[in-house]
Amino acid sequence: FVNKQFGVRSSLLESSTTTTELFARKPFITGNWKLNPQSKSEAVDLARGIADSITGESPSDVALFVPFPYLETVQGIVGDKLIVGAEMITPEINGAFTGGVSPCMLKSMGIEWALAGHSERRTLNKESDEDINKQCKMLVEEGMNVVLCIGESLDEFEKDLVDAVCEIQLKKGLSEIGADQMSQVTIAYEPVWAIGTGKVATPEIAQSVHKSIRSITDKMYGSSVAESTRILYGGSVSPGSVDGLLEKPDIDGALVGGASLDTTSFGRIINFEVAEVLA
Numbered sequence: 454f455v456n457k458q459f460g461v462r463s464s465l466l467e468s469s470t471t472t473t474e475l476f477a478r479k480p481f482i483t484g485n486w487k488l489n490p491q492s493k494s495e496a497v498d499l500a501r502g503i504a505d506s507i508t509g510e511s512p513s514d515v516a517l518f519v520p521f522p523y524l525e526t527v528q529g530i531v532g533d534k535l536i537v538g539a540e541m542i543t544p545e546i547n548g549a550f551t552g553g554v555s556p557c558m559l560k561s562m563g564i565e566w567a568l569a570g571h572s573e574r575r576t577l578n579k580e581s582d583e584d585i586n587k588q589c590k591m592l593v594e595e596g597m598n599v600v601l602c603i604g605e606s607l608d609e610f611e612k613d614l615v616d617a618v619c620e621i622q623l624k625k626g627l628s629e630i631g632a633d634q635m636s637q638v639t640i641a642y643e644p645v646w647a648i649g650t651g652k653v654a655t656p657e658i659a660q661s662v663h664k665s666i667r668s669i670t671d672k673m674y675g676s677s678v679a680e681s682t683r684i685l686y687g688g689s690v691s692p693g694s695v696d697g698l699l700e701k702p703d704i705d706g707a708l709v710g711g712a713s714l715d716t717t718s719f720g721r722i723i724n725f726e727v728a729e730v731l732a
């Protein structure tokens with residue numbers, strides 16, 4: 454077994470293997486806690502467990518997107534080991550937006566990352582592509598980083614509209630964001646039918662959509678941006694599925710929901726193992 458992950462796992466690497474041989478982009482494993490856990494003490498335990506599962510220099514970037522009330526606590530626990538981000542933002546500077554949390558507020562707390570466009574917010578909170586674009590633009594303009602989530606419904610999947618839906622969501626979500634701002638953008642492909650259902654997309658299906666997303670990014674921004682933009686897969690990622698997904702050349706990481714609430718499962722996902730990347 455040869456582990457050629459990007460990053461450092463030197464004890465497992467063949468002396469002739471460089472860390473950049475396998476992955477074109479540094480893998481990025483992210484957890485989205487959603488409306489969990491139910492208490493601060495549980496959040497503390499979970500954050501500690503996850504931070505402890507990163508020993509030495511991580512082979513990947515790792516991020517946790519957590520509910521607002523836990524941000525500072527989790528950040529204090531994980532330190533520099535991983536990124537802590539918000540699950541959403543209100544794209545306003547200040548004013549009469551009851552319940553809102555702005556990018557500026559987050560930045561003042563040292564939080565530099567946020568999700569935008571998660572399907573639960575698109576569906577439950579009726580966020581439109583225009584709303585999501587406003588969030589993305591404000592985040593990058595504030596010098597923050599955004600994970601833009603896109604993905605088709607089951608109905609759209611069955612009607613073979615996957616690439617078309619992703620193209621629309623991508624183009625609208627990134628409207629007026631320049632090539633020079635794309636280093637602040639990560640894309641997450643999350644088929645809605647795979648979220649929380651246990652029905653993970655096969656690596657082949659996910660790879661095909663990721664390749665199409667990269668090609669759309671190429672048309673929008675050129676090859677250099679397309680080749681450097683990380684595209685994560687989300688939807689029922691588990692310890693059993695992560696290795697196969699990460700073996701695909703255009704799958705640069707994962708956005709993990711349910712399994713990010715379990716220290717052992719998320720620890721295994723963070724420390725995924727691939728022997729080679731399959732074209």
Ligand SMILES: O=C[C@H](O)COP(=O)(O)O
Pocket residue numbers: 485571643647648649650651687688689690708709710711712
């Ligand atoms: O943000 C994460 C996604 O919604 C995936 O959630 P899941 O891993 O529970 O399916």
